Amino acid sequence: MESRFSGNAHVYGDDIDTDRIIAGKYTKTLNLQDLADHVLEDLDVDFRSKLVKGDVLIAGTNFGCGSSREQAPLALKVAGVSAVVSTYFARIFFRNAINIGLPVLEVPDLEAESGDEIEIDLKAGVVRNLTKNTKYRASAMPQVMIDILDQGGLVAYLKKNGTYDASAL
Amino acid sequence: MAGMTVAEKILSRHAGRPVTADELTVIDVDAAMMSDTTAPLAIKAFREMGGKVPWNPDRTFLVIDHASPAPNERIARLHDIMREFAAETGAVLYDVGEGICHQLMIEDDRVRPGEAFFGADSHTCTYGALGAFATGVGSTDLAAVMLTGKTWLKVPKTIRLEITGSISPGVEAKDLALAMVGKLGFAGATYQAVEICGEALVPMSLDERMTIANLGIEMGAKAALIHPDGLELPYDFDAGAISPDPGARYVRELTIDGSALRPQISKPPRPDATVDIDELVGTKINVAFIGTCVNGRLRDLHAAARILEGKRVAPGVRLMVSAASQKVFLAAANDGTLATLTAAGATFLPSGCGPCVGTHLGVPGDGEVVISTANRNFRGRMGNPEASVYLASPTVVASAAVAGEIVDPIKVVED
Numbered sequence: 001m002e003s004r005f006s007g008n009a010h011v012y013g014d015d016i017d018t019d020r021i022i023a024g025k026y027t028k029t030l031n032l033q034d035l036a037d038h039v040l041e042d043l044d045v046d047f048r049s050k051l052v053k054g055d056v057l058i059a060g061t062n063f064g065c066g067s068s069r070e071q072a073p074l075a076l077k078v079a080g081v082s083a084v085v086s087t088y089f090a091r092i093f094f095r096n097a098i099n100i101g102l103p104v105l106e107v108p109d110l111e112a113e114s115g116d117e118i119e120i121d122l123k124a125g126v127v128r129n130l131t132k133n134t135k136y137r138a139s140a141m142p143q144v145m146i147d148i149l150d151q152g153g154l155v156a157y158l159k160k161n162g163t164y165d166a167s168a169l
Numbered sequence: 170m171a172g173m174t175v176a177e178k179i180l181s182r183h184a185g186r187p188v189t190a191d192e193l194t195v196i197d198v199d200a201a202m203m204s205d206t207t208a209p210l211a212i213k214a215f216r217e218m219g220g221k222v223p224w225n226p227d228r229t230f231l232v233i234d235h236a237s238p239a240p241n242e243r244i245a246r247l248h249d250i251m252r253e254f255a256a257e258t259g260a261v262l263y264d265v266g267e268g269i270c271h272q273l274m275i276e277d278d279r280v281r282p283g284e285a286f287f288g289a290d291s292h293t294c295t296y297g298a299l300g301a302f303a304t305g306v307g308s309t310d311l312a313a314v315m316l317t318g319k320t321w322l323k324v325p326k327t328i329r330l331e332i333t334g335s336i337s338p339g340v341e342a343k344d345l346a347l348a349m350v351g352k353l354g355f356a357g358a359t360y361q362a363v364e365i366c367g368e369a370l371v372p373m374s375l376d377e378r379m380t381i382a383n384l385g386i387e388m389g390a391k392a393a394l395i396h397p398d399g400l401e402l403p404y405d406f407d408a409g410a411i412s413p414d415p416g417a418r419y420v421r422e423l424t425i426d427g428s429a430l431r432p433q434i435s436k437p438p439r440p441d442a443t444v445d446i447d448e449l450v451g452t453k454i455n456v457a458f459i460g461t462c463v464n465g466r467l468r469d470l471h472a473a474a475r476i477l478e479g480k481r482v483a484p485g486v487r488l489m490v491s492a493a494s495q496k497v498f499l500a501a502a503n504d505g506t507l508a509t510l511t512a513a514g515a516t517f518l519p520s521g522c523g524p525c526v527g528t529h530l531g532v533p534g535d536g537e538v539v540i541s542t543a544n545r546n547f548r549g550r551m552g553n554p555e556a557s558v559y560l561a562s563p564t565v566v567a568s569a570a571v572a573g574e575i576v577d578p579i580k581v582v583e584d
Binding site for chain 1: 218355527
């Protein structure tokens with residue numbers, strides 16, 4: 001996975017649940033493009049048309065709360081979101097995002113407005129707001145998550161490693 | 170050494186060494202479950218990982234409940250993927266109409282106290298009702314469990330929540346659960362386990378305990394473990410293994426006074442926007458829904474029947490009822506509950522998740538107000554972002570159906 005990239009910010013608020021990321025009525029499909037077509041529809045009906053591939057989604061607390069549907073991070077990824085930065089994430093969403101290879105970064109004090117240019121350095125765990133010329137350090141992830149993300153997701157990680165290694169967490 | 174919390178005890182047994190809060194560990198998983206929302210992606214990921222047969226087919230469960238029976242050909246094909254996978258691998262399939270996954274796992278003795286159970290559905294935390302460390306994961310995590318029989322996790326810190334006193338007549342397990350979510354908040358237990366105990370819990374049946382543990386995820390909890398005091402199961406179990414040690418360390422200890430509790434309602438669009446019913450009396454409703462993995466059990470249907478016996482649903486109100494499983498439906502048919510509810514104007518839906526997930530079977534119209542026994546009222550949850558959903562107990566929902574508006578159940582009983 002590419003370690004350093006940048007994109008424009010789309011900023012939203014707290015407690016964005018997985019139903020608003022992708023509504024239940026759209027989740028029953030293996031055609032991932034169908035998911036992307038309806039991403040964040042009930043939060044911002046214009047999001048899909050505003051999004052440019054590589055853009056960064058920025059949210060407040062508890063992003064991805066609610067359902068365990070992996071379709072939520074998949075919808076974001078397939079739509080072209082390069083990373084999600086949030087004050088903190090709901091637990092299942094955070095794991096799902098890493099498992100499908102969507103970078104998610106916890107930054108408690110990020111200041112950004114929609115349209116700001118955001119640069120992310122995954123290896124260094126650093127988020128920069130290039131428009132505001134500010135720099136933030138993301139919370140550290142467990143090594144196992146770094147390794148999973150590095151492989152591009154859990155499928156590739158397990159194809160390579162076969163199983164989980166307790167000494168490599 | 171300090172005593173262990175219930176989560177630490179159960180996870181230590183599954184890690185093969187003592188583990189405490191905040192430690193990362195790999196554990197052996199006892200069982201895995203997925204629904205028609207999550208199984209197709211999980212099966213795809215499992216195959217991409219090189220998986221042929223799950224590590225333990227007898228304890229791999231596939232349940233067709235979220236869009237059941239299939240509302241269109243696209244979903245029918247996904248159901249077929251599940252049927253084919255079960256036939257090929259020997260994994261256990263529950264097909265259309267058998268019931269909601271969480272009801273089936275407990276009703277059919279698929280999960281036991283002290284086990285580590287991973288389900289690709291966020292309400293898997295329901296099995297904390299009988300002292301299982303049960304948690305929701307996504308499809309790919311579940312595929313990894315099927316491949317390896319293991320998963321990795323961070324041992325959670327634990328919040329202790331005690332419900333003191335006994336609850337009043339007309340107040341139900343659901344009211345306690347909503348009060349708990351209101352008190353801790355939507356993210357109040359994120360990354361943590363919650364142990365729930367206290368005098369109000371002791372007389373509660375397994376059904377009621379399931380209602381309470383079910384809402385653990387609405388506070389973000391990794392697991393919601395109810396202490397076994399008063400728990401009755403049809404087999405012997407080791408209560409010590411699912412009780413905390415003396416001196417167990419909690420990150421937070423909270424108390425709710427059960428004796429002072431009024432019926433609770435969560436206002437749209439948040440499960441933690443909980444208020445006493447009194448604040449909402451007079452709110453007009455269009456749709457009432459009784460069912461789901463929270464409140465679709467026989468006890469819940471009985472509660473609704475007590476309100477609806479000899480009465481009719483208010484003109485212009487639609488009342489939909491879905492038993493949590495075929496067994497519940499049959500019991501309700503045999504004891505007359507089905508007739509009572511139908512005579513009052515209820516429409517029965519197939520056993521499954523139904524309108525709660527907004528895929529089919531009763532999507533509300535624009536501007537309509539729903540009162541539901543479900544666990545979520547997010548915007549668009551029931552399939553229409555222009556409708557709003559209130560969450561309440563079966564007694565409160567049935568009362569609102571009769572009155573056409575939110576009303577104190579006592580008033581309906583007295584009329």
